[in-house]
Amino acid sequence: MEYNVKLRGLKTNQIIKIYKTSKDTLRVANLILDNKFHFFNSLDVIDFKEGIDWNYRHHTAPDTYQLYMHALNVLCHLLNAYEQTNDEEYLEKSREIFLSWINYEKQKPNNKMLWYDHPTAYRTHNLVYLALIAKEKLPIEEKEYIELLVTHGKYLFDDKNYHKNNHGIMMDRALIMLGIILDHPESNRWIEKGIWRLKDTFYFSYSQQGVHLENSPEYHRIVRNLYKSIENFLNKNDLTLGEDVVTRLEMSDEYFNYIVKPNGLTPAIGDSGLLPIGAQNKIYDSFHDQVAGITVMQSKDEDNPENSTWLSFVCGYGTTTHKHYDDLSVNIFYKGHDILVDPGKYSYGRSPVRSYVISPQAHNTIAFPNERYVFDKSQGVNRKIKTTSFVSTNKMDMVQGINGGYKDTLFKRTVIFLKPNLVIFLDEIISENSVKVSQYFNLAPHIEVKEVMDSKIQIISDNEIIEFEQINDVDSVNIHKGQANPPKAIISEQFGKTTEINQLEFSKNVNSDYLLTAIKLGKEAIDSFNFASFDKINRLISIEMSNQNIQFYV
Numbered sequence: 001m002e003y004n005v006k007l008r009g010l011k012t013n014q015i016i017k018i019y020k021t022s023k024d025t026l027r028v029a030n031l032i033l034d035n036k037f038h039f040f041n042s043l044d045v046i047d048f049k050e051g052i053d054w055n056y057r058h059h060t061a062p063d064t065y066q067l068y069m070h071a072l073n074v075l076c077h078l079l080n081a082y083e084q085t086n087d088e089e090y091l092e093k094s095r096e097i098f099l100s101w102i103n104y105e106k107q108k109p110n111n112k113m114l115w116y117d118h119p120t121a122y123r124t125h126n127l128v129y130l131a132l133i134a135k136e137k138l139p140i141e142e143k144e145y146i147e148l149l150v151t152h153g154k155y156l157f158d159d160k161n162y163h164k165n166n167h168g169i170m171m172d173r174a175l176i177m178l179g180i181i182l183d184h185p186e187s188n189r190w191i192e193k194g195i196w197r198l199k200d201t202f203y204f205s206y207s208q209q210g211v212h213l214e215n216s217p218e219y220h221r222i223v224r225n226l227y228k229s230i231e232n233f234l235n236k237n238d239l240t241l242g243e244d245v246v247t248r249l250e251m252s253d254e255y256f257n258y259i260v261k262p263n264g265l266t267p268a269i270g271d272s273g274l275l276p277i278g279a280q281n282k283i284y285d286s287f288h289d290q291v292a293g294i295t296v297m298q299s300k301d302e303d304n305p306e307n308s309t310w311l312s313f314v315c316g317y318g319t320t321t322h323k324h325y326d327d328l329s330v331n332i333f334y335k336g337h338d339i340l341v342d343p344g345k346y347s348y349g350r351s352p353v354r355s356y357v358i359s360p361q362a363h364n365t366i367a368f369p370n371e372r373y374v375f376d377k378s379q380g381v382n383r384k385i386k387t388t389s390f391v392s393t394n395k396m397d398m399v400q401g402i403n404g405g406y407k408d409t410l411f412k413r414t415v416i417f418l419k420p421n422l423v424i425f426l427d428e429i430i431s432e433n434s435v436k437v438s439q440y441f442n443l444a445p446h447i448e449v450k451e452v453m454d455s456k457i458q459i460i461s462d463n464e465i466i467e468f469e470q471i472n473d474v475d476s477v478n479i480h481k482g483q484a485n486p487p488k489a490i491i492s493e494q495f496g497k498t499t500e501i502n503q504l505e506f507s508k509n510v511n512s513d514y515l516l517t518a519i520k521l522g523k524e525a526i527d528s529f530n531f532a533s534f535d536k537i538n539r540l541i542s543i544e545m546s547n548q549n550i551q552f553y554v
Contacts, residue, residue, distance in 0.1 A: 005146050006183045012083065012132050016177060016233050018076045018125050021084055029081030032074050033093050039068040042273075042495040052097065054104040055111065060496045061347035066113040071122035072101060079129050091137055094130055102148075117161055121170035124152045128181050146182075153178045153190055164201045165321050166219060169226045172198045176230070180237055195241065198230065202245050205319075210251025211292035213318030216270035217259050218345075221277070224252045258287035258296045261333045262308040268344035269294075269314060269331070271322035274493055284308060286397050288390040293317045293327070295390055297397035299420035307335045309420045309521065315401030315413070316386040320375050327373075327385050327403045328413040329363040332423065334521045337461050338444035340364045341501075346492035353498060356487035361440055366411050366427045366515070369438050369507070373405030395419055400554065408432055414554050416541070421521040426534055426541065426554065428514045439515060441468070441504040442491060449479055449502055457504060467526050470506055471516035471533065478505040 019025075028038045035048040046056065046065065058065040075094050082090040105114060113119050127149060135142070155161055156175040162168050172194040179190030205213050205223065212220040227249055231241050240246070256277055260266055264279040284300035293316030301307040310333040314326050324342075332339040342364070343357040360367035367373075376384040384404030391398045397417040404410045414426040429437050443449075443459060450458040450465070457468045457477070470477075480489040482500020489503035508515065516534050520526045530544040543550040 005150060007131055007135060007146070008181055008183050010132060010181055012079075012129060014236060015128055015132070015181065016125060016173065016229055017080070017129060018071075018073055018122055019080060021080045025077065025080045025084060028077045029090055032078055032097075033089065037069070037074055038077065039065070039073060040495075043068070044496075052100050054101065055109070060351065060353075061349050063113065063349045064347060064495075066111070067116070067119050068122075069119075070101075070111075070113045070116075071119040072097070072126045073122060075126040075130055079126075079133060082133065088137070091133065095134070098127075098130060115155060117163065117167040117171055120152060120155055120161075121167070121174040124149070124156065124174035124178060127152065128177060131181075149178060149182060150184065153182070153184070153186070157186070157190055157193055162197065164204045165214065165319070166223050166226065168201050169198060169205075169223060169230075172201070173226060173230050173233075177233070191239070195234070195239065198227075198241060199245060202227065202241070202248070206248055206252065207289050207291040207318060209255070209289045209292070210248050210253075211255050211289045211294060212252065213292055214270070214321040215293070215314075215317055215319070215323040216272045216345075217256075217266040218272035218275055219270070219322050220252065220255065220259075221266075221275060224249065254283070255287075257281050257283040258285070259294070259312070261310050261338075262301075262306045263333070263336060267312055267331045268342045268491070268493070269312065270324050270326065270342075271345035271348070272342075273344055273495060279305070286392040288387070288392070288399070290316065290387050290390075291318050293387060295387060295399045297392070297399070297415075297417045299417075301420070309334050309417075311397075311415070311417055311423065313387070313399050313401065313415055315399075315403070316383070317375075323375070324358040324363065325360040325367075325372050326363040326365065327405070328401055328411060328427075329365040330415060330423075330425075331364065332519070332521075334421070334466070335462065335464050337446065337464075339447070339461055339466060339519075339521070341442050341444045341491055343442065343490070344492035345495070346498065347496055352485070353487045353490070353492070356490070357492055361438075362442070362490075364441050366413060366429075366437060366439050368406065368409075369436060371406065373403060376405055396550075398552075398554070409435055411437075414541075416543075418543070418550070421525040422529060422543075422545075423519040423521070424532060424541070424543065425517040425519070426514060427517070429510045430512050431510070434509055434511045436507060436509050437515075439504075439506040439517065442489070443502045443504065445491070445493075445499050445501050447502065452477065452479065459502075464522050465526060466522065467518075467520040468504065469518045469520070469529075471518060471531070472514070474506045474508045474515065476505075476507045478507070479503070480505060 037046045078090045078094045156171045175190050176194035179187040212223050266275040284298050287296040295313040297311040299309040312331045314329045343362045346357045387401045389400045400414045402412045409431040412428040416424040448460045455470045459466050480503040482489040490498045528546045532543045
């Protein structure tokens with residue numbers, strides 16, 4: 001029977017804890033003692049002074065707060081504080097919160113976060129942590145507690161609850177830990193199943209170049225940290241994910257050195273925030289991964305690397321997890337500052353802001369003004385949304401991509417980076433009908449619009465003048481000021497918060513036509529650029545500058 005299952009004699013330093021002890025441990029734990037639930041620094045502290053409401057709905061991100069509530073992450077903070085101080089007040093509060101949750105769970109409420117992959121996996125870690133301490137210190141019914149852990153094990157084991165993404169990885173990590181901590185007839189199967197699924201998900205989730213395929217630098221870091229914590233935990237128990245996985249994880253570390261901007265922050269591509277990972281190991285070569293749909297183009301400033309030029313280009317994907325409608329989108333960093341930025345994730349729940357920030361109109365791309373496209377599920381050469389070519393030399397990078405996700409219209413973007421300070425966009429629209437299309441450019445929050453001319457817009461970035469020029473005519477030019485309702489020209493640099501920006505929109509009614517756009521980064525580029533043209537029949541781009549003329553086929 002289940003109640004004959006026993007906890008093995010592991011110490012708390014032999015398990016994986018959701019949070020490590022830090023300088024904030026006691027501050028956070030003391031908040032929780034007062035029923036002020038703290039989850040992350042980026043989330044609000046929730047005051048349950050009238051008692052814990054397990055159905056609590058936050059006004060901006062209800063699912064996120066529900067997830068971390070039912071993960072019981074507050075237990076980890078309290079237990080860390082107990083181990084740091086030996087103050088049993090933290091331990092008693094852990095028991096109080098646990099019993100409150102148990103009473104709620106026994107009512108079988110209609111709450112999707114109660115038994116859902118992510119919170120169930122995290123809750124398993126926190127319950128194991130509590131179990132190891134409680135067996136010595138707390139009056140918790142052991143039979144009932146063990147049965148609860150076994151119930152978690154069965155949920156985590158069941159493939160019906162499993163998806164090949166970061167949530168699945170969390171489930172496998174928790175399942176393996178349960179298999180090691182519990183003396184249960186299924187323990188070995190739990191461990192074997194967890195390791196097998198982790199390997200399977202790893203090969204599904206990473207490109208050959210070590211880029212995680214959830215379309216987000218933030219999730220690249222999250223999943224890399226998950227796998228590293230798992231491998232370290234397995235090694236402590238004479239287990240491993242294998243040499244090939246470990247080697248590929250080292251490649252995933254190197255990807256950070258390409259995707260990080262010269263200021264040490266990652267771009268807010270897909271469901272990402274601004275992550276300060278540092279630029280001490282930064283690689284300034286260009287990088288391309290067609291499977292992941294990411295290209296990085298760079299030009300290093302040898303005198304001051306933080307002033308280097310950095311561009312990203314997104315087109316294509318291995319999965320659509322955490323993916324925005326951002327294909328053909330570009331970010332630009334120049335002279336120590338962002339110039340063009342992606343909007344970030346804001347939150348995961350349904351809201352007008354979330355709907356906007358994932359839309360094509362919130363990215364630096366070309367799109368229809370009021371439409372979304374359909375993500376293409378086909379693979380290989382038949383895929384309708386993909387990066388089609390990439391070339392890199394010491395003087396120039398060029399990347400091309402197509403977006404065939406719109407009905408009856410194909411968008412094709414060619415980005416040419418003439419190092420270090422000139423960017424050319426060739427945006428081709430192939431359609432059987434006359435359609436209105438728009439180019440969108442999100443200007444970083446610090447940027448001011450200086451001057452608007454017939455075909456040019458000049459902006460200021462920290463005393464640097466940058467000029468956008470439309471080489472062929474457009475029908476309209478709009479500068480959108482940030483607004484909250486309805487959401488327009490906003491980005492989200494912190495979870496649940498928005499920042500208003502200026503957004504440029506160039507629009508044109510076309511029928512199988514093109515837009516040719518030059519972005520001149522700094523006065524030197526403005527002064528040296530004379531003209532650009534595109535010979536549509538021969539597919540030849542010509543760029544005339546004061547010191548050279550350049551021609552190439554696209």
